[in-house]
Amino acid sequence: MPLTVPDRQTGIHAEPLDWFGGVAGLRLLDDEARAVQRVIAACPALPRLWLGVGAASTPQVGNRGLALRRGAQWDGSIRCGLPLPLASEAFGAVLLQHVLDDAGAPDVLLGECARILAPGGTLWLAALNPWTPYRLRWARSGLRARDPGYWQSALRRCGFPGGAVSLQWIGSHWREGSGGAGVGATDRLRASFALTVNKRERAVIPPARLQHLRWQAGRIAAAADAHCEAAAPIMRA
Structure with a gap:
């Protein structure tokens, strides 16, 4: 008779991004919520687009903004796949909250973000930090943490300027819910980081x-x- 192990003890999720629905993942999303709202508030003139994991709370994107969750399709304000059925250069800010933290290649989605962003518009990308002790909490979930250099290279391939990226480290070092954010040396061990880059002006x-x-x-x-x-x-x- 084969040995059976209860699912809750395996640490393996049906889909990698389902990890964010657990206690450790929800704590991290809560730590990032204020950073998300700051980016949205800094772009009052043009519509904003938020693309997030299913467990994340929907941010206040305003009457002209869109909020979509990743699943089999993008679902929320509209239901769609890629390419996004959105006008080119129509958005002042696009926010990606961990939707690229599985094993998939990021270039298709990042290319769509470059297309729909207006010149001078802001792309904000939150990703898991491969150097943090917090990574033991998502071990064996199927998530793939990649360093900031990887994301900078991906952004350059999609037409974003490579040398104008700002970086902030967010979340706990290890203990769930300790929170915080910063750009110092000790902040490099926080659970996630956020890259911010502006699309080139014409x-x-x-x-x-x-x-x-x-x-x-x-x-x-x-x-x-x-x-x-x-x-x-x-x-x-």
Whole structure:
């Protein structure tokens, strides 16, 4: 007769992101809630889009914002798959709260975020920290914690500027619910981190065109000088 082990003792979840519905995962999501609302509050003019795990509390995105949870499809304000049925460059902020912490490749979703963000818009991405002692709480869940360098490379591949990323460490070091956030050396052991990056603004006039205008201006000035020199003898006469 095969040995059976109760599910609650295996530490294995039906889906990796289901871990966030447990005590340790919910504590972490609560620690991140204030950071989420700060990003949303900093973008009052354009709509905001929040994409989160099923266990997360829905943030206040406003009347023009959308909140979607990851499942078999994105579900919430609308129900959809990828690519997102949203207008290009229509959102001032897009927030991803742990929806990329399973083993899937991130480029498709990050590419969609780059498409729907307006120039200068903010992308906020929360991910699990592979260096924290808190990682023992999601061990064998199927979640995949990847370091900030991995996410910076992924953002660059999708068109975001690589050198303009800000980083904040969030959550507990080990004890559930101790919370907090920071950017110091000891904060690197917190349970998660959040990357913030802005989409590139479009240049008003392309640099090549500016060079052409300067060249034309130089030609006009030279022609004017030649005309004045030619007219000088006539004026003296």
